[in-house]
Amino acid sequence: MSDPVPGPVVTVCAVRETAPGEQRVALVPESVPVLARAQVHVLVESGAGAAACFPDSAYERAGAQVVSRDEAIGRAGILVCVGTPGPDLIARLRAGQTVIGMLRPLVQPDLARQLAAAGVTAISLDGLPRTVSRAQYMDALTSQANVAGYKAVLVAADNFGRFFPMLITAAGTSRPASVLVLGAGVAGLQAMGTARRLGAMVTGYDVRPETRDQVESVGARFLELDSVASAAGEGGYARALTADEQFAQQAELAAKIGRFDVVITTAQVPGRRPPLLVTAEAVKGMQPGAVLVDLAASSLGGNIEGSVPDQAVMAENGVRIIGAGHLPAQVPAAASTAYSHNVVALLAELIRDGTLTIDPADEIQAGVVVTDQGTVIHPAVAALLGPSITGDSR
Ligand code: NAD
Numbered sequence: 059m060s061d062p063v064p065g066p067v068v069t070v071c072a073v074r075e076t077a078p079g080e081q082r083v084a085l086v087p088e089s090v091p092v093l094a095r096a097q098v099h100v101l102v103e104s105g106a107g108a109a110a111c112f113p114d115s116a117y118e119r120a121g122a123q124v125v126s127r128d129e130a131i132g133r134a135g136i137l138v139c140v141g142t143p144g145p146d147l148i149a150r151l152r153a154g155q156t157v158i159g160m161l162r163p164l165v166q167p168d169l170a171r172q173l174a175a176a177g178v179t180a181i182s183l184d185g186l187p188r189t190v191s192r193a194q195y196m197d198a199l200t201s202q203a204n205v206a207g208y209k210a211v212l213v214a215a216d217n218f219g220r221f222f223p224m225l226i227t228a229a230g231t232s233r234p235a236s237v238l239v240l241g242a243g244v245a246g247l248q249a250m251g252t253a254r255r256l257g258a259m260v261t262g263y264d265v266r267p268e269t270r271d272q273v274e275s276v277g278a279r280f281l282e283l284d285s286v287a288s289a290a291g292e293g294g295y296a297r298a299l300t301a302d303e304q305f306a307q308q309a310e311l312a313a314k315i316g317r318f319d320v321v322i323t324t325a326q327v328p329g330r331r332p333p334l335l336v337t338a339e340a341v342k343g344m345q346p347g348a349v350l351v352d353l354a355a356s357s358l359g360g361n362i363e364g365s366v367p368d369q370a371v372m373a374e375n376g377v378r379i380i381g382a383g384h385l386p387a388q389v390p391a392a393a394s395t396a397y398s399h400n401v402v403a404l405l406a407e408l409i410r411d412g413t414l415t416i417d418p419a420d421e422i423q424a425g426v427v428v429t430d431q432g433t434v435i436h437p438a439v440a441a442l443l444g445p446s447i448t449g450d451s452r
């Protein structure tokens with residue numbers, strides 16, 4: 059007689075996101091059978107997928123159990139979110155539960171302190187070491203940046219009063235739009251490729267010289283600037299520029315930006331305010347009808363002077379500046395599907411023999427596990443909080 063098949067031992071619940079404008083969901087129906095095969099019992103808070111066009115019935119058909127928020131919090135061992143859970147949810151989590159999301163612990167370390175004090179294990183996908191090859195499947199920063207880069211071009215095209223491609227018609231010929239993308243990371247390269255596919259003339263720039271080949275490989279021209287020779291930092295990221303370098307870069311960009319119809323900015327430096335690349339002076343040099351889209355626009359600042367998060371602002375000279383720091387939430391079905399695949403890959407990594415196994419010595423876990431057993435164990439987050447948090451908060 060064969061051994062009995064053991065029943066599910068881990069209960070995971072995708073909760074409904076409550077942040078304003080958030081339309082994504084952390085698990086999509088197609089992930090439910092994948093998790094079930096790994097002996098994970100899947101709960102979904104009622105309505106969690108509705109804004110991303112995944113109704114409760116689709117989860118039920120896939121084998122998940124749709125539950126109320128109370129039941130989700132009461133029964134789930136692991137709660138999965140896209141962004142930071144709201145204060146109401148955080149206040150109700152109890153010791154021994156785990157929360158997985160993009161928790162931005164370096165930006166909001168107090169959340170880590172709160173979760174540690176409650177005995178909640180916090181796992182943040184935005185801390186993933188991105189150069190570890192087996193981590194690629196879990197890389198939510200990449201999956202969401204891809205969506206943002208794609209959508210940024212659609213937003214720009216939608217707000218631009220002319221065509222992106224060259225069109226030759228009986229009514230005349232239109233020249234292709236000239237698009238500049240600043241920052242050639244994941245979002246920037248996706249924006250360049252998407253703008254090319256729409257027929258625009260595309261130029262890209264980054265402070266890491268190794269991006270030149272990547273920019274050219276998506277069909278864009280690399281913009282040469284003399285002001286910063288190289289600002290390659292650690293782990294494939296850029297370092298912050300010195301004040302002198304930043305000033306020189308802004309001045310050089312200002313002199314060149316006026317000839318572009320569309321500028322999309324994607325520059326980030328980990329753990330820092332986004333660098334200011336486009337000054338008000340540079341915006342003044344652009345033509346009426348030009349469009350700027352700032353993917354870095356958030357409460358921390360942005361790449362474009364005068365950009366306001368989640369708003370479009372018209373400058374005096376008829377140039378439109380769009381603060382677009384939350385674009386993945388505007389492509390919710392695709393962004394959720396990719397994010398859900400990342401979560402499933404992470405769970406496969408963390409659940410061993412039917413148990414969530416925390417091992418801070420593992421190189422992936424060292425990046426993503428923020429709190430465990432009442433302590434903030436992520437060194438960079440613990441350092442932000444000061445010495446009293448490590449070991450003392452149990
Ligand atoms: P990011 O979001 O941190 O920054 C976006 C881009 O802004 C970066 O290319 C950065 O160099 C650039 N930037 C910063 N300051 C700038 C300035 N002052 N002027 C112009 N550009 C500036 O980057 P990201 O998209 O998260 O990618 C970071 C790195 O991770 C890249 O090297 C990328 O190739 C790498 N990555 C690797 C993998 C992998 O190996 N599997 C996966 C994803 C990303």
